[in-house]
Amino acid sequence: MTTVSSASPAFTGNDPQNRLFGPLPDVQGEAGYATDHPARVGFFTDTSVCIGCKACEVACKEWNTLPMDDSYGNRDTLGLSGMSYDNTGQLGANTWRHVAFIEQVRTVDLPMPTMGPPATRQDGITDAPDEAEPGDSVVTAQTSVLNAEALSEFDPQTSQSGDREIRWLMSSDVCKHCTHAGCLDVCPTGALFRTEFGTVVVQGDICNGCGYCVPSCPYGVINQRKDDGRVFKCTMCYDRLTDGLQPACASACPTQSIQFGDLDELQARADARLETLKRQGVESARLYGRDEDDGVGGNGAFFLLLDEPEVYGLPPDPIVTTRDLPAMWRSAAAAAAMMVGVALSAVLGSRRS
Amino acid sequence: MVTEGITTPGAGWRRAGGSDVAGDGVRAHGTGRRRKGRRGGRRGRGGEVPMVEEADFTSYYGRPIIKPPVWKSPDVPLYLFLGGAAGSSAILGAIADLTGRPALTRVSRLTAGGGSILSVVFLIHDLGRPERFLHMLRVIKPTSPLSIGSYILAPFSAAAGATAAVELLGWFPRLKRFGGVVAGLFGGPLATYTGVLLANTAVPSWHAPHRELPFVFGGSAMAAGGGVTMVFTPVAEAGPSRKMAVTGAAIELAVVHRVENGFGIVSEPFHTGRAGTLLRAAKACTAAGAGLTLLTGRSRAGAVVSGVLLAAGSLLTRFGVFEAGMASAKDPKYTVVPQRERMAARAAQNGHASTVSR
Numbered sequence: 001m002t003t004v005s006s007a008s009p010a011f012t013g014n015d016p017q018n019r020l021f022g023p024l025p026d027v028q029g030e031a032g033y034a035t036d037h038p039a040r041v042g043f044f045t046d047t048s049v050c051i052g053c054k055a056c057e058v059a060c061k062e063w064n065t066l067p068m069d070d071s072y073g074n075r076d077t078l079g080l081s082g083m084s085y086d087n088t089g090q091l092g093a094n095t096w097r098h099v100a101f102i103e104q105v106r107t108v109d110l111p112m113p114t115m116g117p118p119a120t121r122q123d124g125i126t127d128a129p130d131e132a133e134p135g136d137s138v139v140t141a142q143t144s145v146l147n148a149e150a151l152s153e154f155d156p157q158t159s160q161s162g163d164r165e166i167r168w169l170m171s172s173d174v175c176k177h178c179t180h181a182g183c184l185d186v187c188p189t190g191a192l193f194r195t196e197f198g199t200v201v202v203q204g205d206i207c208n209g210c211g212y213c214v215p216s217c218p219y220g221v222i223n224q225r226k227d228d229g230r231v232f233k234c235t236m237c238y239d240r241l242t243d244g245l246q247p248a249c250a251s252a253c254p255t256q257s258i259q260f261g262d263l264d265e266l267q268a269r270a271d272a273r274l275e276t277l278k279r280q281g282v283e284s285a286r287l288y289g290r291d292e293d294d295g296v297g298g299n300g301a302f303f304l305l306l307d308e309p310e311v312y313g314l315p316p317d318p319i320v321t322t323r324d325l326p327a328m329w330r331s332a333a334a335a336a337a338m339m340v341g342v343a344l345s346a347v348l349g350s351r352r353s
Numbered sequence: 354m355v356t357e358g359i360t361t362p363g364a365g366w367r368r369a370g371g372s373d374v375a376g377d378g379v380r381a382h383g384t385g386r387r388r389k390g391r392r393g394g395r396r397g398r399g400g401e402v403p404m405v406e407e408a409d410f411t412s413y414y415g416r417p418i419i420k421p422p423v424w425k426s427p428d429v430p431l432y433l434f435l436g437g438a439a440g441s442s443a444i445l446g447a448i449a450d451l452t453g454r455p456a457l458t459r460v461s462r463l464t465a466g467g468g469s470i471l472s473v474v475f476l477i478h479d480l481g482r483p484e485r486f487l488h489m490l491r492v493i494k495p496t497s498p499l500s501i502g503s504y505i506l507a508p509f510s511a512a513a514g515a516t517a518a519v520e521l522l523g524w525f526p527r528l529k530r531f532g533g534v535v536a537g538l539f540g541g542p543l544a545t546y547t548g549v550l551l552a553n554t555a556v557p558s559w560h561a562p563h564r565e566l567p568f569v570f571g572g573s574a575m576a577a578g579g580g581v582t583m584v585f586t587p588v589a590e591a592g593p594s595r596k597m598a599v600t601g602a603a604i605e606l607a608v609v610h611r612v613e614n615g616f617g618i619v620s621e622p623f624h625t626g627r628a629g630t631l632l633r634a635a636k637a638c639t640a641a642g643a644g645l646t647l648l649t650g651r652s653r654a655g656a657v658v659s660g661v662l663l664a665a666g667s668l669l670t671r672f673g674v675f676e677a678g679m680a681s682a683k684d685p686k687y688t689v690v691p692q693r694e695r696m697a698a699r700a701a702q703n704g705h706a707s708t709v710s711r
Contacts, residue, residue, distance in 0.1 A: 020496075083414045090416060100413060103369035166369065186553060188500035189485075190492040208488045209481015211423040212499045215554040215682060220419040229481025307366065310689045313413030317692035321553050322496050324563050328549040329495075331564045335548070335571035336541030342575055342600045343444040343593070347452055350592030 021180050021323040023292035031194035040198030041241065043250065043258055043301035044266040045172055046273060047312075048285065050257040052170035056097040057088060059252035063237065067225075069094040075227060084168075090313070091173055093225040096234035097249050100312050102169040108160070171312050172249070172258055175200070175221045175234035176289055177300030180320040183213035183222050183233075198263070198300055199236040207231055218296065218318035236301075263300060270304060282306070288314060295319030410693065412685035419555045421682040428479040430671040432472045433547045436506070437574030437667065438581055439468025440544030443513050445578060445597060447537025450530055457593060458533070459520055460585045464578065465536055466517020469510035469543075476506070498549040505546055509539035544574035551678060557619040557688055558681035559674075562612040569608045569674065573667040575601025576639060580663030583646070583656050595650045598663050602643035605670060606636060612674075618690050622677040631673035639666030 018024055028037040060066065070079035071089025081087050084101035091098045158167040181200045184192045191206035192213060202222075209229035213222050222233040237247035245251075250260035259266060270287055277285040284306050289299030295318050309316045412418070446461025477486045489503040516532035519525050548567030551559040559566065579598025583591050609632070613623040622628055642662030649655025681687040 081414075086414075092420075102413070104366040105369045106365045106367070167366070182555060185494075185496040186499065188492075188494065188497045188503060189488040190494070191488070206485075206488055206491075207482070208485035210489070210499060211479075211481060212497070212554075214420045215422040215556050218419065218555040220417065220555075223420050224423045224481055231481075308411060310411045310418070310685070311413065313416055313418060313685075315418050315688055315692055317696045318555075321555050321560055324560070325496060325498075325549070325553055328498075328552050328563045328567070332542070332545040332549045332567040335545040335567040338568070338604075339441060339541040339544060339571050339575055340444055342604075343441070343448055343597055346579075346596035346600065347445070347448045347454075347593040349596060 018297070020185075020325065021295060021320050022297055024179050024297055027179055027198045028194065028196055033196050037196045039262040039264070040300065041236065041261065042177065042198075042263040042266055042299070043174060043236070043247075043260055044270050044304070045174065045301065046257050046259065046270070046304045047169065047171040048273075048277060048282070048304055048306060049255045050099070050170040050172060051255055052085060052099055052101055052168065053254060054088075054099050055252040055254060056172050056249035056258055057095070057099060059248040060097040060234075061095075063240070063248035064096065064235070066094045066096065066232075073223060075225070091175070091219075091221045091233075092223040093228075093232040096174065096232075098173045100169070100171045100173055102307070102311055104167050104169065104307075106165045106167075108163050108165050169306055169311065171303065171305065172253075173312070173314070174249070174301050175236070176219055176296070176302070177234075177236060178320065179292065179297030179300070180322070181296070182216040182218055182320045182322060185320065185322040185325075186212045186216045188212060195238055195241075197236070197238075197241050199238065199241075200300075201235045201238050202231055202233060204230060204232075216321055218315055218320065266302075270302065273304060277304075295323065410686055410689040412689060416685065417683050418685050418688040419682055421679055422554070422556065423481075424675075425479050426672070426675060426679075428475045430668075430675045432475040432479070433570065433671040433675070434573075434577060434668045435468040435472035435475065436547055437544040437570055437671075438577035438664065439465045439472060439513060440509070440540035440542075441574040441578030441597065441601070442468065442582055443509070443533070443536040443540035445582060445593060446516075447533045447540075449593060450533050454590050454593070456590045457582065457586050460582050461578075462513070462516050462520045462529075462533055462536075464581050464585075465513040465540065466515075466520070469506075469513040469536075473506065473510050498546060498553050502543075502546045502550055505539055505542045509536055509543050512536040512539065541571070545571045551674070554678075555688075556678045556682045557691060558616075558622045559678040561616040561619045561691070565608050565612050565615075566674070569605060569612060569670070572601045572604030572606075572608060573670045576605055576642070576663045577601075577667035580642060580660040580667070582660075583650065583663075584660035588651050588653060588656050591650075591656060594660075595646050595656075598660070599643045599646050602639045602663060602666070605639055605667070606643075609636070609670065617694070619681060619687050622680040622684075622687065623673070626676070626680055628673050628677035628680055631669050631676060635666050635669030635673050637666075638662045638669060642666055 024030055027040055029035065067075050069075050069092070070077045071081035071083070071087055072079075073090065073092040073094065075094060079087070081089050083089065084103050086099065086101040088095055088098045158165060160166070177199045181192075184194060184200050188210060189206050189208055191203045191208070192200060193203065195201050207230040209224060209231065211224055211231065213231055214224060222231050224231050237245070240247055246260040250258045259269065267290060270290060274285055274287055286305055287302060288305050288309050289302030292298035297320070305312060442461045443465035446458050446465055449457040449461055477483050480486060489500065490507065492500065493504060494500040512532045513536035516529055516536055519529050519532070545567040548570040552563035552566045554560060575597050579594045579601055583594040583598060586594055613620055613632070623632055639662070642659045645655060645659035645662065650659055
């Protein structure tokens with residue numbers, strides 16, 4: 001027997017707290033790896049510099065020899081989705097990187113941005129917007145306009161046409177490699193396991209296609225390949241990691257939108273990047289999956305987004321379903337006891353013929 | 354008034370080419386369903402169905418956020434039904450055996466054995482790789498209801514199947530009693546773990562009522578097991594079946610009512626579409642079956658009719674709950690709106706209205 005448990009950190013007895021949800025400082029340790037395991041690795045996907053080139057999708061498909069599919073996951077079919085430049089559609093068994101495209105427009109009822117005096121404009125770029133005097137509508141307006149201009153200057157995703165502003169949000173989605181992974185928790189065969197790198201991987205020779213992981217993922221990542229019967233998802237290129245290479249998608253990304261590395265280093269880098277963007281006035285920037293107090297204990301693959309998560313097809317407040325499992329087991333035990341009680345009283349309360 | 358700048362979250366950004374609402378395509382589609390939901394709601398008694406407010410939400414081109422279960426219908430609903438009927442029959446059979454009711458014992462054992470073997474067949478047939486069924490037993494994981502369920506189903510079907518076989522063949526009378534008791538011990542967990550099986554997913558309409566589903570399935574199992582044994586047992590000895598069936602039906606109706614009404618927007622799929630139709634039919638069958646049991650259960654014809662109605666009600670309940678979950682998984686509304694509500698409640702509790710990062 002191997003010493004590495006395929007069960008989740010829960011019930012391995014190493015950690016009385018946070019076994020089912022909440023922050024876990026040492027995910028691999030909780031999964032049973034000895035203390036000399038490698039550091040936890042992850043992806044930081046900075047969508048503010050994504051150009052939507054889909055090099056990550058192609059690199060992933062090529063390296064992992066994934067079959068072709070359309071935007072609904074139908075294998076070996078071509079189809080246009082009608083969703084902007086996104087004909088990939090969604091993550092699934094055959095798609096482990098998915099670049100989302102969101103075209104947005106906004107009517108600008110502001111003074112023309114080019115009218116701003118250059119001096120103020122300099123301030124607008126460098127100062128945090130909340131330094132503007134509250135209640136001073138002129139200053140606020142100018143700050144807003146200048147922010148808008150600033151954003152379009154450094155952000156190729158936004159441009160202006162007449163009274164409308166247009167922006168493209170692009171984001172390369174991937175398996176989140178959760179700290180508390182629903183798929184891993186519910187897998188009855190142990191096919192899903194936690195690697196020494198802290199990632200979550202399916203063992204194809206074990207999976208029996210029960211499909212339980214599919215609805216248990218709060219992000220809708222893992223799926224079944226119909227003609228194969230088994231489930232597939234991103235492995236964070238486990239084979240490459242063991243050889244000291246970085247995952248194919250991160251290698252292929254031309255803008256460093258996909259950054260691979262040790263998770264704590266990436267988290268620090270992401271915090272700094274968010275700080276920079278906020279300082280530049282991009283108030284809508286936010287980190288997604290970075291918070292280790294969220295419902296899944298934080299993600300191994302987290303994101304910097306420019307709009308609400310659901311705009312990108314991400315759940316705004318995901319929780320790992322097994323957080324509530326103790327309550328469910330108690331309820332099932334009570335219901336089973338109730339059945340025995342009802343049957344007993346039914347028999348004892350009936351006259352014997 | 355000057356709007357918030359471009360950089361303020363939400364700041365007026367809409368999806369290009371869509372309507373002027375953030376959810377565009379989805380919302381139109383959602384509205385149609387809502388209208389249907391209201392109509393279904395009025396059909397329910399006394400206007401107890403809460404009117405669900407128009408939900409404003411955003412999605413990625415109306416795509417679902419979570420993946421709908423790949424479990425096949427009718428395999429999985431039939432597994433749930435057969436497992437439940439077999440489980441409750443096994444309990445009844447074991448107690449009937451110990452209190453000396455030979456006819457009821459025999460019928461219960463045959464129901465439990467047949468149901469368990471059939472349920473195993475449906476469970477294995479649903480696997481993507483059926484030949485790897487035994488991989489279920491290579492680990493045991495308390496975090497996986499399907500793992501625990503396999504360790505309930507395996508001994509149950511072995512014991513119940515063997516007991517039914519020796520019952521038919523008439524061999525080893527003392528082994529029969531032992532097998533019957535073992536099956537009876539695993540019968541309750543078999544019937545109720547399936548509630549956990551469905552609830553322990555990210556499917557909104559299954560996860561939200563996670564405390565109720567085991568009771569729905571437990572009650573439904575007793576209605577089915579009581580109903581089936583009632584049909585085949587001489588009425589003079591079928592008193593326990595009738596009592597268990599009526600109690601089970603009452604529990605099923607009460608808890609299903611709670612599931613259908615107590616969970617805000619994620620209760621909606623239980624009223625609408627196919628699931629709504631199935632569950633309305635289920636309630637009609639179960640209520641009629643329970644009523645007829647009380648009125649005519651002591652006559653042969655009455656027992657047959659009411660037993661069949663109770664079993665049909667239980668079967669329809671399983672299909673209805675299954676379909677409601679599938680519907681809730683396929684519409685991003687049921688994933689996004691409850692999560693947004695949860696975040697708003699949390700923000701209110703923390704005393705600050707968070708608008709940006711969550």
